[in-house]
Amino acid sequence: xxxxxxxxxxxxxxxxxxxxxxxxxxxxxxxxxxxxxxxxxxxxxxxxxxxxxxxxxxxxxxxxxxxxxxxxxxxxxxxxxxxxxxxxxxxxxxxxxxxxxxxxxxxxxxxxxxxxxxxxxxxxxxxxxxxxxxxxxxxxxxxxxxxxxxxxxxxxxxxxxxxxxxxxxxxxxxxxxxx
Amino acid sequence: xxxxxxxxxxxxxxxxxxxxxxxxxxxxxxxxxxxxxxxxxxxxxxxxxxxxxxxxxxxxxxxxxxxxxxxxxxxxxxxxxxxxxxxxxxxxxxxxxxxxxxxxxxxxx
Numbered sequence: 001x002x003x004x005x006x007x008x009x010x011x012x013x014x015x016x017x018x019x020x021x022x023x024x025x026x027x028x029x030x031x032x033x034x035x036x037x038x039x040x041x042x043x044x045x046x047x048x049x050x051x052x053x054x055x056x057x058x059x060x061x062x063x064x065x066x067x068x069x070x071x072x073x074x075x076x077x078x079x080x081x082x083x084x085x086x087x088x089x090x091x092x093x094x095x096x097x098x099x100x101x102x103x104x105x106x107x108x109x110x111x112x113x114x115x116x117x118x119x120x121x122x123x124x125x126x127x128x129x130x131x132x133x134x135x136x137x138x139x140x141x142x143x144x145x146x147x148x149x150x151x152x153x154x155x156x157x158x159x160x161x162x163x164x165x166x167x168x169x170x171x172x173x174x175x176x177x178x179x
Numbered sequence: 180x181x182x183x184x185x186x187x188x189x190x191x192x193x194x195x196x197x198x199x200x201x202x203x204x205x206x207x208x209x210x211x212x213x214x215x216x217x218x219x220x221x222x223x224x225x226x227x228x229x230x231x232x233x234x235x236x237x238x239x240x241x242x243x244x245x246x247x248x249x250x251x252x253x254x255x256x257x258x259x260x261x262x263x264x265x266x267x268x269x270x271x272x273x274x275x276x277x278x279x280x281x282x283x284x285x286x287x288x
Contacts, residue, residue, distance in 0.1 A: 018212055018215060018216070022208050022211070022212055025207070025212075026204050026205075026208050029199070029204050029207045029208065029211075030198035030199050030200070030201070030204070031198060033198065033199045033207070034194065034197055034198035034199060037197070037199075038194070047207075050207075051210055051214060054211045055214050055215060118193045118194070134194075137190050137191055137194050138194040138198075140191075165186075165187075165190070169186050172186075172189075
């Protein structure tokens, strides 16, 4: 029987077992790499950030209390890693602007309804809206978990998610109508 | 929670589809494990450099310190002083310091 995330975490905490942590990385790498790619909109940067997020998670794994899911805890760490990287590029806002200018257009468009590219749709959102939408829809966080991860008030997160969702819906409908 | 209408399902599916595939998982895990096994390279270089510089500076001062020490004429300290010149004592202290760095540096904070 396959060990649960929590059992693997307990093993890593008790024995610093690299293989057990490797299994956790294997299970969640797609989620974290996808999340970083959607947030930074730069594939190379996203890969580095995802690796750094897992290293940080390994270093802080003793702080995982087990009250929420490991996935949410990991997404929170990854989000903080993304923020720290953005701050390193002076100020978060300027960094986001910089990321905006570095959209990876070499990536093949991925379909939604056979037409639209998710990354291009996300590019139409404001930074906070994109963050909230990515955390809730990509990481599967609840609004409360996203609020805790980002430090935003719960109501603000709900507003960002709803606004972001409506914008995405409008984007996809327009794109599909044109197609 | 997010809403659960058809659009939400499509959005979740789109995020799911946008995730990197399992075929790249092994390579990614290897990269992370490689970083985990040597995450402190920079720290080792910085601390090692600082420690070596400090040890070298301290080492130049040790001999004069041991020269100025009034050694006892009896007891085990006197026995040591008989066989250990100031140079030997300075070298021993340096060896202890280097040993300390070698012990501490590989450890994680």
